[in-house]
């Protein structure tokens with residue numbers, strides 16, 4: 001090994017290996033996500049998109065999902081959208097061959113891309129990203145003595161450990177955080193900013209909207225949110241790279257500012273609970289329970305898991321970006 005590497009490079013390499021060879025989702029995997037918890041999640045997002053599309057005058061659109069996992073969200077959304085006559089072509093941005101195979105089983109007619117650069121540019125886009133941005137690499141700056149230093153990862157035999165690298169200029173640290181206590185960590189994600197700007201730029205040029213849902217905060221702020229999850233438990237991010245999922249909380253303020261620079265309107269973030277409630281998750285759960293009374297208890301439990309403040313309702317947040325000439329998306333009032 002050629003000496004310490006930046007944390008972002010370590011995360012990118014570990015996650016490429018992790019996602020390439022496994023389907024991490026569901027109860028038998030390492031973690032679960034909202035679309036895997038309940039069909040209501042993808043259906044409500046489909047109805048959100050269909051409502052916006054209708055109010056935009058029913059133009060031709062392409063449906064895009066970033067990091068679709070098993071394809072469940074899009075499959076559920078397509079079913080809901082078809083009920084109002086919206087049957088768009090589907091494009092997936094996904095790097096994992098294992099998950100691409102699962103997505104093909106769920107949405108056979110999709111088209112796949114390695115990144116957003118090759119998405120169609122001939123019509124408006126509706127873009128959805130659930131738990132995508134948290135999986136992209138972050139940089140960490142660590143306050144050491146009276147300087148900020150780039151966090152690096154060193155490798156000795158089979159042991160990986162975080163170390164402080166070169167000083168970085170104070171000017172890249174937000175002013176109100178510069179004098180933080182020794183040991184403080186600030187995170188940035190150039191990958192998040194790059195993809196946010198690329199997607200937002202397309203929305204401005206092509207029309208359309210994007211919906212981003214993830215766990216996160218409104219930064220920049222002091223805090224180390226790098227986490228590893230394995231078998232539904234938190235694990236050490238520096239042990240066994242490539243065999244556990246590495247993620248970080250998403251800085252929605254920075255993500256929204258990056259998108260806004262391109263000229264989109266930014267809505268939110270609002271808590272996932274408030275968002276799904278505004279979209280009607282309660283009547284939806286009740287209607288499903290009426291048609292399948294044997295599932296009533298499970299439906300109520302799933303709804304609570306997605307929306308309660310002490311579960312996914314507040315840590316998880318929703319944000320939308322819309323082209324300037326598109327109507328306001330539902331759920332953010």
Ligand code: SAH
Nearest residue numbers: 019033067068069093094095096130131135
């Ligand atoms: N959205 C799904 C899956 C979330 S897991 C759900 O909610 O269930 C993160 C997803 O992002 C996986 O599909 C993973 O393979 C994909 N992913 C991670 N890094 C990526 C990258 N750099 N480019 C494209 N997809 C990526």
